[in-house]
Amino acid sequence: MDPSWAQETFTPYGVSHWVLLGAAAVGAVLLVRAGRRQRGTRSEVLFARAFALLLGLFALAMQVYRVLPSQWDIGVSLPLHLSDLTWVVAVYALWTRRWWAHSLTYYWGLTLNPQAMLTPALDAPGFPHVDFVDFWVQHTLVVWAAIYLTWGLGLRPGWRALATAVLVTVAWGVLVFGFNSVTGTNYGFLNAKPDNPSLLDVMGPWPWYLAVEFAVGVAAWALITWPWTRAARPTTSAN
Template sequence: MIALFVVGSAILVWRGRCQTESQARRLGRVLAVLTAAIYGATLVYFSLPPTIDGSVPLRLTDLATVAAACALWSRAQWAYALTYYWGLVLSTQALISPVLTGPDFPHYQFLAFWAIHLLVVWAAIYLTWGRRMRPRWRSYRFTVLVTVVWAASTFTFNRVAGTNYGFLNRKRLHRSHTSYH
């Protein structure tokens, strides 16, 4: 998966730099629809049957995926900022240290996990190095504020519901190859 990530990143940066504005808008929208479609299908799949500890879209990945789709579609600075900071800083952790508790390749749960995380990071890479968008200090403050609100809300929900979205209330149960205990 890391090789796919590197190759996909290189292609997106290269394409982003040699596109006209019209081509960039078209590719951004195609990637946005692809991201939203995969996320929507994944959300529906994990919501059936609904469970309190798996169906509520409170993982930061949920928000990062929506932000990435919005940023790719509109190139709005607020959506780009969330995609940049969450995608490059947080979603890359899922590539390095994934928490895979379901079936292995070629199962669709496996493919959906990797597709969502790759698309979020690729969106940040494409917009930053391909289309040369840049975060601003104001964007950083906005992202910190949104992240704090998400963490407080999710922590509170976890306490009330007995869940652990975002691993905010306790350590994750499944160790990855980079876990130290």
């Protein structure tokens, strides 16, 4: 029997899925250790910016690939998913360590990306197909960026960061919902649930699952903000 890596279609919770999740966890631990050693040194800036270039160049290359005539599909080729916006702010956060960019990377990268990785909406061949590589590399690098900035370099979110993330997310949702309604697309799964099993399945029918998703998301973001506000040391995010 062929190994999971050689299967024609990616299988959730197959061998390859577990290997990828394990590799993401190990990489996160290593990045935290590296970030803590680099704090306050020149290598902190160099490493963070190299990380930003790696993520940015990879994501840009994949975006160029998506808009090639052979790949073009208005329903999937445009960078309108929240994950597309996430990698952009993650690159900026790594390069500048601005508080607002870190905030968006923290909230989006540590809730939306892990959910996508645990229940991937990936109807594509496995490794080394470009769709497989794109999905896993981009989602993993963004999660790593959020973890590296927060637990490695010591940037901290707060209630202002949470409010910023909520406002920007709502603005994105309104704009993309309008685009979906006009074009018949479903970016962000704002106009219909994905075909694959996901957490949205337990949140009711459309449009009610949007309200439930928003409430659960804000509650989750508040929960991962509260421990930092209890800490004695001040916020260290760059202004």
